[in-house]
Amino acid sequence: MANNTITAARGFLAAGVACGVKKSGRSDLGLIVCPTGAKAAAVFTTNKVVSAAVRVCREHVKNSEIQAVVVNSGNANTCTGQKGIDNAIKMCSATAEEIEAEAPNVLVASTGIIGEQLPIRKITAGIARAAAKLSASAPAGLDFAKAIMTTDTKPKQAVRRLDISGAEVTIAGAIKGAGMIGPNMATTLSFITTDAAITKPLLKVALRRAVGDSLNKLTVDGHQSTNDTCIILASALAGNRPIVSQCPRYKRFAKVLAQLCDDLAKQMAHDAEGATRIFKVVVKGAATTADAASAARAVADYPLVKCAVHGGDPNWGRIICAVGSVGVKLNPDKLSCKLDEITVFRNGAPKKFDTRKASKVVSQRQHTITVDLGAGKASDFCYGCDLSAEYVRINADYHT
Amino acid sequence: MANNTITAARGFLAAGVACGVKKSGRSDLGLIVCPTGAKAAAVFTTNKVVSAAVRVCREHVKNSEIQAVVVNSGNANTCTGQKGIDNAIKMCSATAEEIEAEAPNVLVASTGIIGEQLPIRKITAGIARAAAKLSASAPAGLDFAKAIMTTDTKPKQAVRRLDISGAEVTIAGAIKGAGMIGPNMATTLSFITTDAAITKPLLKVALRRAVGDSLNKLTVDGHQSTNDTCIILASALAGNRPIVSQCPRYKRFAKVLAQLCDDLAKQMAHDAEGATRIFKVVVKGAATTADAASAARAVADYPLVKCAVHGGDPNWGRIICAVGSVGVKLNPDKLSCKLDEITVFRNGAPKKFDTRKASKVVSQRQHTITVDLGAGKASDFCYGCDLSAEYVRINADYHT
Numbered sequence: 001m002a003n004n005t006i007t008a009a010r011g012f013l014a015a016g017v018a019c020g021v022k023k024s025g026r027s028d029l030g031l032i033v034c035p036t037g038a039k040a041a042a043v044f045t046t047n048k049v050v051s052a053a054v055r056v057c058r059e060h061v062k063n064s065e066i067q068a069v070v071v072n073s074g075n076a077n078t079c080t081g082q083k084g085i086d087n088a089i090k091m092c093s094a095t096a097e098e099i100e101a102e103a104p105n106v107l108v109a110s111t112g113i114i115g116e117q118l119p120i121r122k123i124t125a126g127i128a129r130a131a132a133k134l135s136a137s138a139p140a141g142l143d144f145a146k147a148i149m150t151t152d153t154k155p156k157q158a159v160r161r162l163d164i165s166g167a168e169v170t171i172a173g174a175i176k177g178a179g180m181i182g183p184n185m186a187t188t189l190s191f192i193t194t195d196a197a198i199t200k201p202l203l204k205v206a207l208r209r210a211v212g213d214s215l216n217k218l219t220v221d222g223h224q225s226t227n228d229t230c231i232i233l234a235s236a237l238a239g240n241r242p243i244v245s246q247c248p249r250y251k252r253f254a255k256v257l258a259q260l261c262d263d264l265a266k267q268m269a270h271d272a273e274g275a276t277r278i279f280k281v282v283v284k285g286a287a288t289t290a291d292a293a294s295a296a297r298a299v300a301d302y303p304l305v306k307c308a309v310h311g312g313d314p315n316w317g318r319i320i321c322a323v324g325s326v327g328v329k330l331n332p333d334k335l336s337c338k339l340d341e342i343t344v345f346r347n348g349a350p351k352k353f354d355t356r357k358a359s360k361v362v363s364q365r366q367h368t369i370t371v372d373l374g375a376g377k378a379s380d381f382c383y384g385c386d387l388s389a390e391y392v393r394i395n396a397d398y399h400t
Numbered sequence: 401m402a403n404n405t406i407t408a409a410r411g412f413l414a415a416g417v418a419c420g421v422k423k424s425g426r427s428d429l430g431l432i433v434c435p436t437g438a439k440a441a442a443v444f445t446t447n448k449v450v451s452a453a454v455r456v457c458r459e460h461v462k463n464s465e466i467q468a469v470v471v472n473s474g475n476a477n478t479c480t481g482q483k484g485i486d487n488a489i490k491m492c493s494a495t496a497e498e499i500e501a502e503a504p505n506v507l508v509a510s511t512g513i514i515g516e517q518l519p520i521r522k523i524t525a526g527i528a529r530a531a532a533k534l535s536a537s538a539p540a541g542l543d544f545a546k547a548i549m550t551t552d553t554k555p556k557q558a559v560r561r562l563d564i565s566g567a568e569v570t571i572a573g574a575i576k577g578a579g580m581i582g583p584n585m586a587t588t589l590s591f592i593t594t595d596a597a598i599t600k601p602l603l604k605v606a607l608r609r610a611v612g613d614s615l616n617k618l619t620v621d622g623h624q625s626t627n628d629t630c631i632i633l634a635s636a637l638a639g640n641r642p643i644v645s646q647c648p649r650y651k652r653f654a655k656v657l658a659q660l661c662d663d664l665a666k667q668m669a670h671d672a673e674g675a676t677r678i679f680k681v682v683v684k685g686a687a688t689t690a691d692a693a694s695a696a697r698a699v700a701d702y703p704l705v706k707c708a709v710h711g712g713d714p715n716w717g718r719i720i721c722a723v724g725s726v727g728v729k730l731n732p733d734k735l736s737c738k739l740d741e742i743t744v745f746r747n748g749a750p751k752k753f754d755t756r757k758a759s760k761v762v763s764q765r766q767h768t769i770t771v772d773l774g775a776g777k778a779s780d781f782c783y784g785c786d787l788s789a790e791y792v793r794i795n796a797d798y799h800t
Contacts, residue, residue, distance in 0.1 A: 049724030049732060079720055079735075081749030114717020115750045226721050303703075304795050311796030317514020320479055321626050324449030332449060335479075349481030350515045389789035395704050396711030 005141020008159045008172040010195035011036055011235030013134040016147030019126025021074035021112070021119060028074045029126040030147030032191060033099055033134055037065035038233035040107065041204035043211050045228035052077045052084035053110040054229060056092065060104050061231070064200065067101040069191060069231060070094075070108050070127060071148050073176070077110040077118050078226045087118045094124040098131035109189050109229045111150055111176060145174040148189055151273055151394055152178045158263040162256045164249050165241035169196045171257055175264040178273045190215065190230040190264060196253055197236035198243040205246075206254040207232045214261035218269055218383045219300045232257075269383050270365075274391030278366050279309055283323075284379040285372040291328040292373075292380035298326040299369060300384025310386035314358035316344040323371055334374025340367050347374075405541020408559045408572040410595035411436055411635030413534040416547030419526025421474035421512070421519060429526040430471045430547030432591060433499055433534055437465035438633035440507065441604035443611050445628035452477045452484035453510040454627060456492065460504050461631070464600065467501040469591060469631060470494075470508050470527060471548050473576070477510040477518050478626045487518045494524040498531035509589050509629045511550055511576060545574040548589055551794055552578045556667040560660045564649050565641035569596045571657055575664040578673045590615065590630040590664060596653055597636035598643040605646075606654040607632045614661035618669055618783045619700045632657075669783050670765075674791030678766050679709055683723075684779040685772040691728035692773075692780035698726040699769060700784030710786035714758035716744040723771055734774025740767050747774075 007014050013033045021028040042061045044054050060066070070091050077084050092106040110118070134140065145155035159172045177188025198206075211230055236242070243250045269278040281299045286292035299305055302322035308315035316337050323330065337345040340361045344353050361367050407414045413433045421428040442461045444454050460466070470491050477484050492506040510518070534540065545555035559572045577588025598606075611630055636642070643650045669678040681699045686692035699705055702722035708715035716737050723730065737745040740761045744753050761767050 046727075047721065047724040048727070048730055049720050049735070076717070079717060079745060079748065079750060083749075114715075114721060115745065117750075226724060303791070307792050307795030310792065313796065317476070317479060320449050321447065321514060324447040324626060327448070330448055335449070345479060345515065348479065349483075350479060350517075387792055389792045391703075392707050392710065392787055392789045392792060395707030396713065 003138040003141065004159045005138050005157050006032060006144055006172050006174045006191060006193050007136045007138065007141035009170040009193040009235065010237040011038070012193045013136050014140045014144040015130040015133040015135065016143030017126050017130045017133065019129070020122040021072055027143065027147040028072055029123060029130055030071045030144040031095065031127070031130045031134060032069040032144060032193065032233070034067055034233055034235050036235060036237065037067055038235045039198065039200045039203055040066035040231060040233050041200065041207045042229060042231045043208060045225060047226045049079065049226050051110055051227040052080055052088040053108045054227060055085060056088040057107050057109060057229060060092065060107050063104055066105055066107055066233060068095050068099055068106045069233070070106060071189065072110050072118070072123055073148050073150050074112040075110060075116055075118050076112045076114045076227050078114045080115070080117055083117055087120045090120055091123060091127070094127045098128060107231055109227070111148065111189050111227050114226065148174065148176040150176060150178065152176050152271055154271060156264060156267040156271060158260050158267070160256045160260045162252060164196065164253065167238045167240035169238040169240055169253065170194060171260050173260050173264050175268055177268045178271055188225065188228055188268065192232040192260070194232065195235045195238035196243065197238065197240050198234050198253065202243055202250055203232060203234050206257050209254060210258040210261040213258060214265040217381060218265045219297060265383065269385050272385040273394045274388040275385035276388060277309060277364065278383060278385045280366070280368045280381055280383055282368060282370045282379065282381045283373065284370065285374050285376060286378040287329040287376035289378045289380050292378050293382070294326050295323045295328045295371065295373065296380055296382035298322045299371065300382045303387055306384065306387035309362055310388050312359050312363035314339055314344060314355065314362050319369060319371060320345060323373070328373065329375045331374035336372040336374065338370040403538040403541065404559045405538050405557050406432060406544055406572050406574045406591060406593050407536045407538065407541035409570040409593040409635065410637040411438070412593045413536050414540045414544040415530040415533040415535065416543030417526050417530045417533065419529070420522040421472055427543065427547040428472055428474045429523060429530055430544040431495065431527070431530045431534060432469040432544060432593065432633065434467055434633055434635050436635060436637065437467055438635045439598065439600045439603055440466035440631060440633050441600065441607045442629060442631045443608060445625060447626050449479065449626050451510055451627040452480055452488040453508045454629060455485060456488040457507050457509060457629060460492065460507050463504050466505055466507055466633060468495050468499055468506045469633070470506060471589065472510050472518070472523055473548050473550050474512040475510060475516055475518050476512045476514045476627050478514045480515070480517055483517055487520045490520055491523060491527070494527045498528060507631055509627065511548065511589050511627050514626065548574065548576040550576060550578065551673055552576050552671055554671060556664060556671060558660050558663040558667070560656045562652060562656045564596065564653065567638045567640035569638040569640055569653065570594060571660050573660050573664050575668055577668045578671055588625065588628055588668065592632040592660065594632065595635045595638035596643065597638065597640050598634050598653065602643055602650055603632060603634055606657050609654060610658040610661040613658055614665040617781060618665045619697060665783065669785050672785040673794045674788040675785035676788060677709060677764065678783060678785045680766070680768045680781055680783055682768060682770045682779065682781045683773065684770065685774050685776060686778040687729040687776035689778045689780050692778050693782070694726050695723045695728045695771065695773065696780055696782035698722045699771065700782045703787055706784065706787035709762055710788050712759050712763035714739055714744060714755065714762050719769060719771060720745060728773065729775045731774035736772040736774065738770040
């Protein structure tokens, strides 16, 4: 069977262990190692309050060769002052020591509760145990995907393969995230490995574009976390003719990377806290792309729309209300709305429709809401999910 | 017993009846009448999609004398095209006919489901029945407050009295609203009567300021409705020396009006859909007032904070995360946070605190979250409420 985990790309080892950060005893420490060294690129949260891991990782990712990524779940190492920074650096140095590398060549990420200091001794002990288990096998890749989970109900992974100049190139990803997810940032922790030979600057451009149209288009509760990080590592072991310019080979690589990110983003949406279904909001007829993006996000973030989707309710009035509330240019007399292919509102007036059919559309695992603002030609989209009582239960009980 | 309803101010009659807009058979049509004519002022939603009632009311309120307000619940008359406008005007003309006035001297408001045409015959029949019941009694005022309810669990009213130049002046208000409530607009339907003698321009200024610091500071789900309307009518029957400038008498009137609006806003917050408790967010140390307002609102709107408050969980990390996510200027090394008087985060680092005491604070009927951005001297505030599974239940089931 093909390896469909983060270790599918040539040159990468992984491991995941439980080291005691999580009181539940679940897996909470993951390692990815590239012994031969990888080119790396990353995007981070745009929140002004960031985790110590993000601060350290931002610096380390500038280095030309990265040999490992160390990640803990169960504790965000955020709002932890200088001690938090020291601990993030210790995670890197402990990992470096195990694999005979230097601390600045190790990237770090954390996720979990904000405002508590890391149990650093447990973590460094866990790093040693994880390093002893490192493997390029599929189970090792799965262990990594499990180690980064918080309220996720399942590990989320994706693999894509493509041919570049006669060589098979693999791109593999693992992602975590179920709440505190808003667009316009990296969104949650995600890790991508590839064996493509590609320059660091091009890797960065490809990652930014891929994230821009996938992870950044997803909103669960409209808020960006303090820890969001998306890292890509390229080992160059596939044997392809190196990608050194925005040539057709680059474009194919970038396209497949974007598909992988879209796959990961949708998996995350489906596993969002308490979510039972997802929806895509397409806004057309906008004066500008920014207007379209802002209106799409307003719909996807609007609690009343999310509740209606949860109830399988074709309550399009709430969609229009959300669109009107964000200050984008619209023509009230041309404003229209569709639920999949069912027109429910056209040119500013309600349109008779079969309520049972529309309820069926809204009750699907995924449906598309299309809004035409009647104010121009720009368009954009966004993914959202329903809001359930389970979301409240999860988030009222998470801390205490 | 003193009259504590909308009819407490001299010169006002009210009534409320069930006319069949609501399938439940509950009261859904309200009238306020000022036979001698009143000065009026109003503020409306800033949503770009507005109800037909708002469109008509915006025009009518410009008239120098207003004799009635007619309100229906159960149907928003929004996204209903030209027919909706015609129906809103019919509501005014039917009311005018009953009280021997002209349609442009009648104000109109609607609330309820978006996108369905009003059952206008039922409504005009209801207007006739309500007109026959008009009374200055307290029960008639209460009937009005009940007629404007949607998912509200109780009628919300407030009365204030003050002395102006030896005359007792009364200000009375009734309000509805429990969901689809965001700040920066009039917020929901509210109606205020007063017997003060005051000019129309000053009435408008006083209303704008009062709403700005009360209704506009409240967020339940961060979204403004398409129908928000706050109307004040002044009958001039109190016998006070007329208020014609921003003199001390004006200032006292404006202050008491602001107190009344604050009372109504808090009643609304406590009765917000599914809410079990409310909280005030105070943001200090901001570079600008706009920054402070934006940060306060981000906290009050953040689902994870709302869920934590619901769970009685002093999860301050989510508060800091919300503050960081809205792009306001802040100093991460001076950032601090208090829950009532308990400091949980100071100068960018967590502070040990008694978790049980903090849980008790968060579990109160109302508590205050104070955030210091450490970036300046400006401050602002916002009211919010918790997010409960009941909110989801109400809003998943509202339509179908």
